[in-house]
Amino acid sequence: MLTLATSVQYLKGVGEKRAELLAKLGIRTVGDLLSHFPRQYEDWSAVLPIASAPRGESICVRGTALAAPVERRIRKGLTLYTFSVSDASALMRVTLFNNPYAAQKIKPGEAYLFFGTLTGGTVPEMSSPLIESAETGARIRPIYPLTAGLNSKYIEKLVSTAMLALGEQLDRDLLPDSLRREQHLCTRRYALENIHFPADREALETARRRLVFEELLLLQLGLLGIKGRSLAETAVKVHRDYTEEFCSSLPFTLTGAQSRAVKDCVEDMRRSTPMNRLLQGDVGSGKTAVAACVAYTAIRNGWQCVMMAPTEILARQHQESLKKLFADKPNVRVGLLTGSLTKAQKRAVLEQVESGECQLLVGTHAVLSEAVQFAALGLVITDEQHRFGVRQRAALAAKGMHPHLLVMSATPIPRTLALMVYGDLDVSVLNELPPGRTPIETYAIDTAKRERAYGYIRKFLNEGRQAYIVCPLVEEGETDLVAAEAYAKQLAAGPFQGYTVGLLHGKMKAKDKEQTMRDFAENRLSLLVSTTVVEVGMDVPNAVLMVVENAERFGLAQLHQLRGRVGRGKYASTCILISDAQNAEAVRRLKVMCETTDGFKIADADLQLRGPGDFFGDRQHGLPELKIADLLNDMSVLHEAQAAARALHDGDPSLERPENALLRDAVATLFTRTGEQGLN
Numbered sequence: 001m002l003t004l005a006t007s008v009q010y011l012k013g014v015g016e017k018r019a020e021l022l023a024k025l026g027i028r029t030v031g032d033l034l035s036h037f038p039r040q041y042e043d044w045s046a047v048l049p050i051a052s053a054p055r056g057e058s059i060c061v062r063g064t065a066l067a068a069p070v071e072r073r074i075r076k077g078l079t080l081y082t083f084s085v086s087d088a089s090a091l092m093r094v095t096l097f098n099n100p101y102a103a104q105k106i107k108p109g110e111a112y113l114f115f116g117t118l119t120g121g122t123v124p125e126m127s128s129p130l131i132e133s134a135e136t137g138a139r140i141r142p143i144y145p146l147t148a149g150l151n152s153k154y155i156e157k158l159v160s161t162a163m164l165a166l167g168e169q170l171d172r173d174l175l176p177d178s179l180r181r182e183q184h185l186c187t188r189r190y191a192l193e194n195i196h197f198p199a200d201r202e203a204l205e206t207a208r209r210r211l212v213f214e215e216l217l218l219l220q221l222g223l224l225g226i227k228g229r230s231l232a233e234t235a236v237k238v239h240r241d242y243t244e245e246f247c248s249s250l251p252f253t254l255t256g257a258q259s260r261a262v263k264d265c266v267e268d269m270r271r272s273t274p275m276n277r278l279l280q281g282d283v284g285s286g287k288t289a290v291a292a293c294v295a296y297t298a299i300r301n302g303w304q305c306v307m308m309a310p311t312e313i314l315a316r317q318h319q320e321s322l323k324k325l326f327a328d329k330p331n332v333r334v335g336l337l338t339g340s341l342t343k344a345q346k347r348a349v350l351e352q353v354e355s356g357e358c359q360l361l362v363g364t365h366a367v368l369s370e371a372v373q374f375a376a377l378g379l380v381i382t383d384e385q386h387r388f389g390v391r392q393r394a395a396l397a398a399k400g401m402h403p404h405l406l407v408m409s410a411t412p413i414p415r416t417l418a419l420m421v422y423g424d425l426d427v428s429v430l431n432e433l434p435p436g437r438t439p440i441e442t443y444a445i446d447t448a449k450r451e452r453a454y455g456y457i458r459k460f461l462n463e464g465r466q467a468y469i470v471c472p473l474v475e476e477g478e479t480d481l482v483a484a485e486a487y488a489k490q491l492a493a494g495p496f497q498g499y500t501v502g503l504l505h506g507k508m509k510a511k512d513k514e515q516t517m518r519d520f521a522e523n524r525l526s527l528l529v530s531t532t533v534v535e536v537g538m539d540v541p542n543a544v545l546m547v548v549e550n551a552e553r554f555g556l557a558q559l560h561q562l563r564g565r566v567g568r569g570k571y572a573s574t575c576i577l578i579s580d581a582q583n584a585e586a587v588r589r590l591k592v593m594c595e596t597t598d599g600f601k602i603a604d605a606d607l608q609l610r611g612p613g614d615f616f617g618d619r620q621h622g623l624p625e626l627k628i629a630d631l632l633n634d635m636s637v638l639h640e641a642q643a644a645a646r647a648l649h650d651g652d653p654s655l656e657r658p659e660n661a662l663l664r665d666a667v668a669t670l671f672t673r674t675g676e677q678g679l680n
Contacts, residue, residue: 002165004031011162013154024147030162034192036155037144037628042130044113045138047101051089053118060115061126062134063087069096069103085112091236092118093125102131114139131184133670135422139200159196174214174666176659179644185210194629212637213644217389219626220645221655221663222671235379235401238269238301246296249328253433254293261428265294268392268426269379275404279428280413282599283564284437287408290430291381292325294406297357297423299332299363303378305362306399308368310383312338313517317385317539319362326360337363337372340514344370370397381406410564413603431600439597440567442575444551446588451574454495457545461499461526465571470562471583472553488529496527504530532558541569552581556606557591560599585616 002010008027008165011020019028027033044060049621053059072080081096081103083122094114096103107113116129144155163170170189179189186194186206191214194207243262247254254262261279261352268275281287295305307322309315319336335349335358354672356375361367377400407425445453456466471484484505492501502525513533520528521540528534528543532554548565550557559577567573577590593603617631629637648660655664 002030002162003169004029004034004166004222006030008033008158010564010598011165013158018150021147024050025145030166033155033159033162034196035627036159037195038118039145040143041204041471042115043201044115045140045200047113047138048131049089050087050092050118050124051141051168051418055118055120055124058115058117061087061092061118062111062113062138063092064111065108066091066104067108069094069106071100085114091123092148093120093123094129095127096126097128099128099238104479105131107345110134111535126566127187128577133278140200140204142196142198144365156196162370163192163196172662174662175217175304176663178659179480179648183213183640183644185213187230188214188224205452208628209340209637212634213641214640215627215629216634216641217645218663218667218670221649222667224645224649225667226287233272234274236269236298236303236403236405236679237273238298238378238404240265240268240297240301241270242297243293246293246329250289250325254289255286255430255432255434257281257430257432258290258293258434261290261430262293264426264428265290266297269294269298269404274402275379276425276452277406277408278425278427279408279430280427281408281410282432282433283410283561283615285430285570286434287383287410287430287503288321291321291406291408295322295360295379295381296326296329296332298379298404301378302376302444303403304353304359304361304374304376305379306363306367306374306377307381307383307464309362309364311339312364312514312519313366313521314383314539316363317521322360332360333358334360334362337366339364339366340511348629372399374399377403379404379406381408383408395444408585429680436625438567438572440563442563442577442597443579443595446580447578449496450578453547453578456576457527457547458496458499460545461496464542465524465545466520466540466543467527467547468534468543468562468565469527469547469549470534471529471549473531482531484531488547491527491529500524501527501529504528504533506531506533523633532562534562539568540565543568543572544639545573546574547576547578551577551579551580551593552583556602559589559593563597564595594599 006029007019008014008022008030009016011030011033014022022028022033025036026502027036037328042058047060047062048054049064050061053061064087066084066086066206069083070083071083074080077098079098081099083094084101085092085094090230092114111134113132113134114126114237115132116126116128118124118126140359142152142156143158144152145156146152170192173188175183175185176189177234187190188210191207191210194203198204198207217369225298243266263278265275265277268277268467279287279290291307295307298305303423307315307318309318315336315338319334322334326334334351335352337346337349337353339549341349341632349358349361350371350373353361354375359370366372380403382405457469460467469487471482471487473483488503490499492499502516502520502521506513506514510541516528519525520543543566546563548554548559548562554562563575568573575593579586579590581587581590589605592602596602648655648663652660655667657663
C-alpha cells in the first residue's frame with residue numbers, strides 16, 4: 001500500500017534513474033513529492049481575445065487552426081513550422097522551431113489554446129508557444145522547480161498519480177479540527193489539491209494560506225520544543241553583578257547598546273533557568289567587550305567560561321583581545337585550545353581547564369571534544385552563530401550542568417527573519433558603533449577603472465598599510481569571472497611586482513590556510529588575494545582596502561561581511577566594488593552598499609531583493625528549509641502561527657494528546673531531517 005513515507009521510486013512512471021533525478025530536488029518519498037510546491041503558475045483559464053491581447057507579456061489566447069503548419073528549412077539544423085489561427089476578433093501567426101512533433105498535432109479546423117508572448121504589428125505573432133487542446137487546457141497550470149532531465153509536466157503527472165493512489169490517506173489532517181476552524185483554514189486535502197491543481201485563483205490563495213500556516217506552525221512548535229529544553233533548572237547560580245568592577249579599568253566606556261546587552265545577560269544569569277541569548281551586532285559594534293564583561297561576572301561568581309570561534313586565527317585573535325581586556329585581572333586566566341597545538345600544549349591546557357585553573361577557554365571546534373572536561377562550566381559563548389547551528393552549541397552546553405549560553409553574530413538579520421531563525425533565543429542588538437570608528441567609504445566602479453584602483457592600492461601599501469582583493473572563483477574556468485589562483489599570479493608578476501602577495505582559498509589545506517592568514521595578520525603579506533573564506537576570521541587593523549571583483553556575484557549580506565574585514569583599526573578604510581553588471585538588481589545591490597554601512601539596513605534591503613529563500617546561502621543556520629512560506633509577505637500568518645504554537649505548547653508541551661499526535665510526528669520529522677530535535 002502506498003503511503004506518504006513510501007519511496008518515490010515505487011510510484012508508477014518513476015523507476016531508479018528518475019528517482020535519482022527527483023532526489024536532486026529533495027524528493028525521496030511520496031510525501032516529499034506532495035510538498036514539492038509549484039514555484040509559479042501559468043493561467044491558461046484567463047483566455048484573451050487576440051485583437052486586444054497585450055504585447056510583450058505571457059498570455060493565453062484561443063484560436064482555430066486555419067491550415068496545417070507549413071514546413072520551411074532555413075538552414076542546416078533549423079526548420080520552421082508556420083500556420084495561422086483565428087478567433088472571432090483577429091488572425092495570429094504561429095511559428096514553431098525544430099518541433100515537428102507539435103506541428104503534426106495541429107489539425108485544420110480544430111481549436112487550441114496558445115500560451116506565450118505576443119509580438120508583431122498588424123498581424124500578431126507568437127513564437128514557440130505552449131499548445132493545448134481548447135477542450136482540456138483552460139486551467140491554471142503549475143510550474144515546478146526542476147533539475148536537468150525532468151520537466152514540469154512530468155512532475156505534474158506524478159503528483160496527480162500519487163494523490164490518486166493515496167486516496168483517503170489525504171483526509172488525515174495534521175491540524176486539530178478546533179485549531180483549523182479557529183484559524184478559518186481549509187482541510188489539508190483541499191489545500192494539496194488546489195496548490196497543485198487550482199480550481200481558480202481564490203482556491204489557490206485559500207490552499208496557500210493553509211499550507212503556509214501549517215509550515216510556520218510546525219517550525220514554531222519545534223523551536224518552542226528546543227527552547228523548552230533550556231528551561232530546565234540550571235546549577236549555575238550568579239548572585240552578584242561585577243559589571244562595574246570590570247568596566248572601571250577599561251580604557252574606554254561601553255556604548256549604551258553594550259551596557260544594555262550586558263545588563264540583559266546578567267539578569268538572565270541570575271534566573272534559575274539558563275540564559276539563551278543572541279548578541280547580534282554589526283562588525284565593530286563591540287560584541288567581544290560585552291562577552292568579556294559578562295564572562296567576568298560569571299568568573300567572579302566561581303564559574304568557568306568557554307568561547308568557540310569558527311577558525312583558528314579568529315580564536316587566537318579573541319584570546320589576544322580577551323587577555324588585553326583582563327590584563328589587570330590576575331584572577332582570570334585565558335587559555336587557548338586549537339587543532340594546531342602540540343600534544344604537550346594541549347595536555348597542559350586540558351589539565352588547567354579540568355582543575356579550574358583556566359577560567360576562560362577560547363578555541364575552535366576542538367573545545368567540543370570529549371577530552372575537554374571543565375571543573376565548573378557556567379557560561380558558553382559561541383561566535384558567528386550561523387557557522388555552528390543548534391546541535392554544536394548544545395554539545396558545548398552538555399559539558400556543564402545547564403550552563404548559560406551567549407551566542408554572538410555579526411551577520412545582521414532583519415527582525416522578521418530573526419523571529420523565525422532565532423526563535424529559540426532571546427535577542428540583544430548592538431546598534432551603536434563605539435566612538436572613534438571611521439566609517440568605511442564604498443565605491444562601485446567598472447573594469448575600465450581597475451588600473452586606477454591598483455594605483456590607489458599601491459599608494460596605501462607604500463605607506464605600510466595592507467589590502468584584500470576578493471574573487472568569486474578559485475580556478476579559471478569557462479566563465480569570465482576573475483579566478484583567484486590565476487589572478488594572484490598575474491598581480492604578483494604585474495601591477496604588484498615587488499610587493500608580497502598571498503593567496504587564500506577554501507581548497508587549501510587547513511594548515512596552509514591558517515599560515516597564510518597568520519602571515520597577513522602579522523604583516524608579512526601586503527596584499528591578500530582571496531575567495532570568500534576571508535569573510536569570517538580575519539581581524540587585521542592594518543588592512544585598509546578591500547577590493548571585490550565581480551561584485552554582482554555576491555549577495556548584500558556577504559558583501560557587507562567582506563567589507564567588514566577593513567575599518568577595524570584607527571585608519572580610514574575604503575571598499576571598492578568592481579562590476580560591469582547592467583541588470584537592475586545587481587546595480588541596486590551595489591548602490592545600497594555605497595549608500596550605507598548600517599548592517600541592519602543592508603539586511604532589510606537584501607531580504608527585499610533576494611527574498612528569504614536565498615538569504616542564508618548554504619543554510620548554515622541549521623533549521624528546516626521553508627518550502628512555501630515567504631517571510632517578506634507572510635508576516636501576518638507567521639504571527640498567527642506563533643500565537644497558535646504558544647497556545648498549543650502551553651497546553652500540551654510534548655504534544656501528547658491524541659488530537660496533536662500527527663502534529664508531533666510532523667515536527668519530529670521536520671527537525672530530524674536537519675539533525676535537530678524539535679520536541680522534548
